[in-house]
Amino acid sequence: MIDQGYALLSPALVVSALLFCIGVAGVLLRRNAIIMFMCIELMLNAVNLSFVALAQQLGHEGQVFVFFVMAVAAAEAAVGLAIIIAVYRHKQTVNLDKINLLSG
């Protein structure tokens, strides 16, 4: 019973690493801008899981950091989706292979 709190640190970090790698794979393999964006949210969530797992043993400041990560994620989602809408209006697609606004 006493050791239960410690027993979950490594499993939680393993799950976090798996989720982060799934997110990285999604960003690298998919070409749909919105799905890539969701994969970024997935990576942020994986990092939050690491923070919470370590906060259980090293003090609750880790949980405060998760709070800030959530605030930044919300701001990022709002701006990013606005950019996607603006690009879609120009190009009528969200496939990043067909969006090359900067290559002249």
Place this chain on the structure above:
Amino acid sequence: MEQVIFWLFSAIAIASALLCVTRRNPVASALWLVLTMFSLAGIFVILDAHFIAAMQILVYAGAIMVLFLFVIMLLNIGQSEASDLPGWMGHVIMLAIGAVLAVQLWAMTRIVPDGDIRLPAGAMRQLNEQEGAVQVIGGPLFRDFLVPFEITSVLLLAAVVGAVVLAKRRL
């Protein structure tokens, strides 16, 4: 018992994350991501972060994912194009990620924080019971992290202005 629930939620989270990445339809993808976030909230409760779990459901599953679904349906994106999942380059990328993941997992399973900086077992749960789940976050947030908290408000203001400027057709 806690271990069983933890692994159950982890299995759901990882499976639905994989489904989220592999679905062709963005709406299905978004809904699988919502399931991932719900199961992560369950894991947060097991790890004694009750307030964070509530925020996870409210902010991520409630606000951010609804915003995503809103944009997907606004743009009316159906099935995505065929070039979504590349061929040999995809395999190379998958191999590289797999190698990084293997090293990460090997390192993660042997992490033990130093004895002198780590809290006694069950300290977080005790703190939650004594102060309440909100005060555990709120106390340090307004005592030690007041400046970052105030800067966050500037960030949110910039995000609001930026979103309006970018998405509006004509100002």
